[in-house]
Structure formats: structure tokens, C-alpha cells
Amino acid sequence: MKEITYREAINEALAEEMTRDENVILMGEDIGLYGGNFQVTKDLILKFGDNRVMDTPVSEAVTAGCAVGAAMSGLRPVIEATFSDFVTLMMDNLVNQAAKIHYLSAGEINVPMVLRLPVGCGTGAGAQHSQSLEAWMCHVPGLKVVFPSNPYEAKGLLKAAIRDDNPVIFCEHKLLYPTAGSVPEEDYTIPLSQANIVKKGTSLTMIAYGYSVQKCLVAAMQLKPKGIDIEVIDLRTLHPLDEDTILESVKKTGRVIIVHEAVKTGGVGAEISALIAEKAFSYLKAPILRIAGMDIPIPFNKTMEQACVPQILDIKKAAERMMRR
């Protein structure tokens, strides 16, 4: 094992997959010499050359479209959007092309591509550079959506995503990039659509993904002395969901809090809540809570920016309130 950052973990996953399979290529804005907007692809152009690490013009739509066509032809393109907010410019190619071509060709054609999206707020970048839009993608059959919560997860999940034969949206939280964690020396992957119980517990189930997992873990640790024993599930893959792990945990604890940074209304938490309300209803001891982003654009002002997404204190309070019921 070694300690590396989330950013490095992603960089390593890319490098190792590119070494393993010459069909893996990278495309995106400033991913070459510049190293990527968040320095995730640093030095890869030196290792693999500019025919495998390709700077694109500011043309998100065709970058996505080109990835679709290359993937249909047998390559395994991994593309980067500079901010997940610009997925708005790629939607047609993702939703109407990438997600549907396997189906429309009755299984003949695969579209093995990965779109890497830096997600989330906390950097003061304002309303157009801070959104968490992953819920849209989870509403699109044919797409897979992955969101790792730490370096180990990031590396293993990205490798699995690259090897997957479907279009995968790979979300990365910007605030996680500099955070470090242990990662094995040897090659490993983490299967998609398999959630992870990061902390066992009996009092209530917290379901989260990405950066929120870290916050839930801290909250859980801080609540332990108070006799609240929280089970924390890291979803890892948001679509298609690992229903079994979720439902089993809920059946055990009977209490659920779902946590994410994305806007509450219509977020991934809604789907998870609905899933539970349909399939584990009789096990529930309390209302299902969602602690999620406020229904507002992300404000620039720092205090407001922090206030509009769940912080550890919000999560703790919600858990305590729920246990008091």
C-alpha cells in the first residue's frame, strides 16, 4: 500500500490503463502540457505522446461526439470536461447517441467510453462552475454513473469504468483532489454497481456518495460516543444502483438518511428514498430523510456557499433528531 491523493489515484488509473491497453486514449481541454484544469492528467502527455493525450479546442459537444464514434470503432476514449457544469453542452451526444446506440443496434455496437467530470462546490467558482448534476445521468438508461469517495475508490472504479463496455460518467469531487489515502501497489478494480458499507452500524443507515461519504464518516464517528451507531453506505455507482446493499441495510436499521451535495429536489437521494419507500417500507421506523443541497444556484459568497450544501454539523443534527423520534 502507498499513500496518494485522489488526484494522483486518477492519474495512476489513467496511466496504468493506457499502458495496459493501447486503445485507451484521452481527450479534453488543456489535458496535455497544461496537465488538465485540475492537474489530473499531469505528465501523461510526456509518457504517452500527443496522439494519445489530445488537447481539444473549446468544443465540448464534438469532444463527446468524437468519443462516441471512437468508442463505437473499438477505442476506449476517456474524456474530461473542465467542469461538470459543461456537461450541458454534451447532453445530446451522451443521451441521444452514446446511451442508445447499443440498444438501437440490438446489441451489435458497444460504446465503451468514460467521461470524467469534476463536480461540486467549495472552490468559490460560482453558480456556473460548482454544480452537481449527476442525477440527470441517472435518469438515462444506457449510461452508468460512478462517483468515488476517496483515492482507493477512485483508482479502482476508474479502472473498472475504462474496462466497462458501456458509456460511464465518472464524477470526481473537486475538494477530494488533494485528499490522500491508501492505495494498493498492484493492479485492482472495483466492480461497478456494487455499493460499499464503509462503516457497519445498527442505529441508522446513512447513504452517501463522493465527498459526502467523508462527511458522513466524520459525523458517524462523532456520534458514536453518544450511542448512535451509524451504518455508512458509499454508493460508489449511482446508476444502475446496487439495490440489495441499500435495502439490506435499511431492513436492519429501519432508519435512513441520504446525504448528497446536489440540489435536493430531483437529486439522486429522491430515487434512493423512493426505492426504499417501495421495497423496504415495512421495515422503516422513521421518515426517510434527505440532507442535500439547497434548491438554489450555488452562490459565490463563501458563507452562503458553505451553507447551501450539507456540512458535518447538519448531518449530525439530522441523525440525532432521527434517533430522538
Next chain:
Amino acid sequence: MKEITYREAINEALAEEMTRDENVILMGEDIGLYGGNFQVTKDLILKFGDNRVMDTPVSEAVTAGCAVGAAMSGLRPVIEATFSDFVTLMMDNLVNQAAKIHYLSAGEINVPMVLRLPVGCGTGAGAQHSQSLEAWMCHVPGLKVVFPSNPYEAKGLLKAAIRDDNPVIFCEHKLLYPTAGSVPEEDYTIPLSQANIVKKGTSLTMIAYGYSVQKCLVAAMQLKPKGIDIEVIDLRTLHPLDEDTILESVKKTGRVIIVHEAVKTGGVGAEISALIAEKAFSYLKAPILRIAGMDIPIPFNKTMEQACVPQILDIKKAAERMMRR
């Protein structure tokens, strides 16, 4: 009162609002002489001229963007996408511009525009021309989303949408266009964010919108003789939701089935279910069910196309099952 079709009701709403307010203009592909892809804007160009009914090139992105700019400047543009599937090409202008400008200008600038979207399957138009993508828009603070279920609703809601000072996504189900209903002779509007109980009932609450409301009503009528007395709620506005009407009904009946044609995972039904599971949990007598579109692209084959969205029989079966519990 008079009998007109959903298509005519929308046409009348447009004509009346254009007569009332010269700031109302229309833009879209083939909306002029051609009368619109679904003939909704028929003859409006003859009445109002081509400076108010403007054919656009096949350029969805700038059509949306142009509407944003015109709306910021004081016009009230109503634009049409030929199929809601092409909203994929407008997402940036809707989400990153239209929805955020009022907020980013601290309330100084309004964006009073309407985007009309023909939604849904049943016409054999295939996977890229049959989707129901309204859930995406409900995940965007700053946008409003409306989906009328009959001619009366269509006319009153569209007029309200045009008079609203926010960007409104106005969904129209293609299969409703030729269906007729009673509409008052005189001017009227239906307030946004106000749901409508179309049928009172005590056994269970069905929550639906658009074409699905019609299906629920038939199901409810057919189940009445069996002693199942269904309350049918037409959401009308999907975002922001009328929480009160939903919660009150659920508190009364204790049973909920949510019906929509959009893909189940991450659909509007998830949000409604989550809302109820959080705020009316203790009133529930049964799991919250969602009867929704299958998690697949819409297939061309007619039998499959019908099978992949809820039909009256599916709704009835679900209600009967729920009542047997």
C-alpha cells in the same frame, strides 16, 4: 364553454397572449407557414406576421440563448423545440444561463421565457424522438416546469406561464394534441405550482401529470364499481411542486401510486415519493408505488413501445394490488 383540442387550446393561448401583449413573440423551427412540427402554431404567422412568428434555422442552442437574451431585455419569447429530446441541445442556455440570471443579478434581471416541448412516446418515432425528460428540469432551481393534462389545463397554464416572470418549461404530450375538451370562452389562467384534485376519493391517492392523468382517471372510473375509490391528483406544475395538495391527500388516504411515462429511475415520481416518505410518513398504510416508464430507450416496435410505458391496465392492477395488502 366550447370544445377544442389540446392543440387548439395551445394555439389559442398563444394567439390571445400575443394579442394582449406585443412583447410576446414566437421562435422555432417551421413554426411559420408550416404551422409547427405538430401543427400547434398553425396560422399564427398569418395573424401576427413574421416578425412575431419567427422560423429559426436548425439551431436549437441559439434559439434558446436568443430567447434568454430577448427575455432579459423585456420581451416574452415563447420558443418551441420540435421534439423534447432536442432539449439536450439547449441545456446550457436553460440551466447555466436562463435559470441563474435572476439569482446572479440579485433579482435585478428577469428571464420571462417559455420553452414548449412536445414530449412522450406512442407515435413510433423511436428512441431519439419519444423521451420524457422533464425530470432533468425539475432538478434545476430557477426553472419552472409545467405539464398540462387536457385542453382546459393547457390553455390556462400556458397563459400563466407566458405571464410568469421566470423561465418556464412547458411540456405537451404528443398523444394529447388531438384530444378534445371544454374550454371557457373568456380569458382565464391557471396559477402555477398549484396541483388539481381531478377526482376526489378515499381509498388511495394517484398522483400523475400530462397524459398519465387521463389514464389514471379511466383506471379510477373502472375501479369504482369494485369499491376502490381513488383520488386523482393532476400535478399540473412539476416544479416547484405544490407540496400541500399532495401531502393532504396522502394524509387522508394513506396510500399512494405515482404514475408517469418518463423512465422510472430518477423520474419525477422519485421526488414525489421522497417528499411523502419524509413529510407524511406516519400516515402511510402501504409502500409508495411508482408506475412509470421502463428503464430503457423507447423501442420502435409498436408492441414494445406500448409495453414500456404505463397503460391503464398496469395502473389498475397496481391499485388493486395495493388495496389487497
Next chain:
Amino acid sequence: MSLTNEKIIKMYTRMVTARLLEEMLNEMFNEGMLHGTTHLGIGQEASGVAPCMTLMEGDKITLTHRNHVGCVGIGMDVKKILAEMFGKETGVCGGYGGSMHMVDYEKGNMFASGVVGGGLGIAVGAALKMKYKGEANIVICFIGDGATNEGMFHEALNLASIWKLPIVFFVENNGYAVSMPTYRSMNLQNIEKRAESYGMRSIIVDGNNAIDIYNMTFSAVQSVREGFGPMFIESKTYRICGHSRSDTEQLYRNQKEMDYYLAKCPIKRLEEYMLKNNIAKSEMLKEINTQVMDELKQAVLYAQNSLEPSLENIGKYVYAK
């Protein structure tokens, strides 16, 4: 690969196949035999077929909502095309796709996208793979005049140009995007002009003259194949039929214009050329027409007798395993 008589006859046969197929589809729609909608390419047979005749094994094309002519042009099986129109399991998309999404990867048709401009990125990506792998193949990306007003057009041509990809953008300018005449949708005499924005070479061809299209596309394809970077071809043609099934009134154009183009029918013109240059006698042409008609009738029977896809498989192809 010059234009041998044999090839001309093959091209002619495919153009006739496309025409008769589409006339048949039109009738079947009118009789309510088919579900959904369709966009016919009647009048555009030279534009759709001739470029395909210049291709070799491993080359690819991408098509649009108006794709039947191209499907026939690239040599797809009419039985499977018709079966797809009927939504049958034996169709090219197994019944999942329908008229707008005909695909046959092996035959070279990567995908037909019903989103205007939807094929542009795909075509660029396919060309990228060919260049990356050092293959001698090329892509022809078919689009309409209307599609050249989409943002994707701009981005795709620019990317293809700066990356020097082996791709030909073949624009079938048929005068209209639904009801919008090309001259109203852009402030330009020739769409070809747009290639200059990308530093891309371009030519204009008479889109109703199969021989010319073949020859000019052939040399364009050759130069692209040799690595000189992408090319742009504007093929000036005309849509004889309505835009789609629902385009009945056609108030946006007049009979005079239609008559003018009816007289320029690409099939008639190719027949005249073949007769004049002794490539075929009129009996042979008749024979071809008869044979094609027989084949199509067989194909309709095949389609009708094919099975519906099994409902059980409705979700089978959402994800690759």
C-alpha cells in the same frame, strides 16, 4: 477503382432499388401498414448512392433521419431494411430502431442518427480511430443543408481539420430543412463556403448527376485517404417528396420549382448517360427494374413473415455485458 461499366450498372441498380423501395414505403405508409414516420430521399438517389460507390472495405459512413438511400447505397440488405420498417426481429436494428436508425456496422453504416447533426461527432470519432490505428480507411459523413446550421457542424469540421482526420463531409443540400429553404437559413450562395472557416478543402457537385458525383467524390476520397486531411462536398440536389409523412400541404414551395427538379431526375439522367455511352441497352435497364421490383416484393414478404421481437427482450440491450 475508376468508374467501370460494371460499377455504373451496380450504381444504377442501387439507385433504382432506393427509388422503388421508397415508393413502396410511401404506399405502405399511406395504407397504414407501417408504424411511425419516415423521411424519403426520392430525388436524392445520386447524392446518396454515388459517394458510397467510391468506398472500399473498412470505410464507414454515417447517415441521418433521411437514410434509406444511403443504406441501399452502402449495400445493405433490403430485406433487413424492410423488416426494420416493420419493426421485426430480423430488421437491421432487430426492430428496436425503426426508419430513422438504420445501422449495419459490417456493411459500413455506423449509425443513422435522427437528431439533426447527430452523426457528425460519431463520424469524426470513427475517423480518429482510423488515423490513430494508421488504417487506410476513411469516413463519409452524410448530412443535410439544415444540419450545417447546428453548432455540432462547426465543432466537428474544426476538429476534423486541426486533427487532419480522414473524413469527407458530404452535404446533401436538397434545398430545404423541413419548410425552411436553404437560402433563408443562411446568408450564403453556397454552403461550400463554410469549409473555409476550417481551412478545409471543398468542392461543389451537381447532386443529381451520379457520374459527376462519383468522379469528384472519388478523387476527394483518394486525397483524404492519402492523408491530406478532410474534405467538404456540397451536393446540390432536391427533395422531391415531402419532408416526412406528415408534410402534406407543402405550402412552402411551388409546383414550378418541383417541375424543374423532376426534369432533373437523377435516375433518368443516369439512364440517358448509360444509353448514350452504350453502357446498357434499354432492355437491360428494364430488366434491372423488374429484378429490383421482384427483390423488393420478396423483401416485403420476408419482412411481413418475420417474427416480432420477443417482449422478453425489451430490456436486453440497454447495457453491454
Next chain:
Amino acid sequence: MSLTNEKIIKMYTRMVTARLLEEMLNEMFNEGMLHGTTHLGIGQEASGVAPCMTLMEGDKITLTHRNHVGCVGIGMDVKKILAEMFGKETGVCGGYGGSMHMVDYEKGNMFASGVVGGGLGIAVGAALKMKYKGEANIVICFIGDGATNEGMFHEALNLASIWKLPIVFFVENNGYAVSMPTYRSMNLQNIEKRAESYGMRSIIVDGNNAIDIYNMTFSAVQSVREGFGPMFIESKTYRICGHSRSDTEQLYRNQKEMDYYLAKCPIKRLEEYMLKNNIAKSEMLKEINTQVMDELKQAVLYAQNSLEPSLENIGKYVYAK
């Protein structure tokens, strides 16, 4: 509205204000006094200010992520700009927007979009309203070289052209889109060429020469105002500072190139012009610099002393009432 001495002095003052403001911002970021990120326009003061000087009451501009120079150019209050940088209630966006979204409708700045190309549609829509209402106003849409590779650029220019809208697309070609040099992002000598794709008139200006920019933009604006349809201006300039706060290494360019452009500093050049043509004496220029600096220091104090927006209002402006 010819270029009077008074106007030149005003233009100079604004250019100096922009420069000193941005140098100050840069320092404050380095000292950790400011949250978020920013994109400075140091070196582009002529390009950003001169076009604004040609405008009259009711005209509008749209800006980009790199908008401070334009904000000063259009006459926005530096106090409110700085307050916005500090996220304060008194900021132009009430603290909701930040560096990338400066807006002041009354002053003429409709919106600054941080999405590259995000202002294009908005500008076109504003111009549509002016034409529809028969107003004598026009819009200047500022964008960068990188933005001309976005699909929106293509669609917006085409629409403006076929609708003959009163709009000037002013491209500040500063040589780079982040690390991507313009010559690598397109196969073109001059971006100006792209205007031809839309049948749009175009000119190239020396983006570091304020007088030239003013004069040429002024005549373009006049002709647009008179109803002759949109125009396109490519202003060749250079970004002296890094792309954004995080662009530190700048491996993508070399010192020689930077030195070349440093020597072409638009402010120095305007000073030389003013001195040579007796528009101002060097004492006056010094005086202006001192005054501007004072004003900016005051503005910083104002910003620092302003209140944070109230947390209660965090959701107040999501919807208009």
C-alpha cells in the same frame, strides 16, 4: 461622436483603472484575501475598453469570464466591482455572482457568462429585441478566440446574420484559450475569416492600439446601428498574465513571446500617442494614475467595510415574484 481629446482621456483613464484594479486583485488573491478564482485581462485593456467607448445610452454589451476590463470600460462603479470580488452585499451581484458574473444592466453590461460562449445567445436576443422595437441601439458581444470554436458561436453568428440584427461580435484574440494557442485550435490565419461563413462583414484590428480600435469599431457600430446587419471584429491582442489564478507554470508559452507583447503594452502606446499629439502632458497622465489609485484604494475600503449578504436571503432570488 468622433474621438475628442476628452474622450481619449476618459478612455485612457478607464484603461488605467482596469490595469490597476487587476494588479490589485492579483495581489489580494496572492495574499489570500479573496475567495474563488479570477481571470485577469492585463494586456487587453485597449481591446476591452475602446469598443465600449463607441457606445451610446441604451446600447448593451455581454462579457465573459475575463470581464473586469469590460466592466470598467462600460463605466461600472469600481466600488461595486470590488465589493463583488469580496462577495459583499454591495457588490454588483449582491455577492451572489463573483468575479465571473459581473452584471450591471443599467450601465449596459447585460451579463458576464463564465461558460465559454455563454453570452452569445444572450447578446443575439438583446439585439433581436432592439430590432423588434425599432430602437437605434446595438449590442457588442465580447468573446475570446477559444469561444469561436464553440457550436454556439456558429449558431449565433448565423442567426444574427439571417435576421440582420444590430450586433457586433468582438473577438478578443489573445492568442490562447487557457493553454491552447489559437493557431493550434483552428486551421486559420485569421479568425476573421469565419465571418464569411455567415455572409457577415468583418474587420481585423490591432488589439493593443486603443485609438485604432476605437475608430474602426466606431464605424462598424455606426453601420450596424444604421441597419446594415451585424459585423465581426477580430482584435489581435495578447494575454500578459496567466489564464487564471491557478495558471502558474505557463509551460505552454515562452518568455520571448511575452516580451514581444509586453513591449506592445496598450496603455504605454496610448500614453505615447497622447503625448505626441498633445492630448495630455505627462504630469496629467501621472495625475490620472494617482487619482485612479486613490479611487481604487477607497473602493477596496468600501468593499471591505461592506456587509456580507444576509444568510436569510440565500434563496431570495431563485425565482422572480
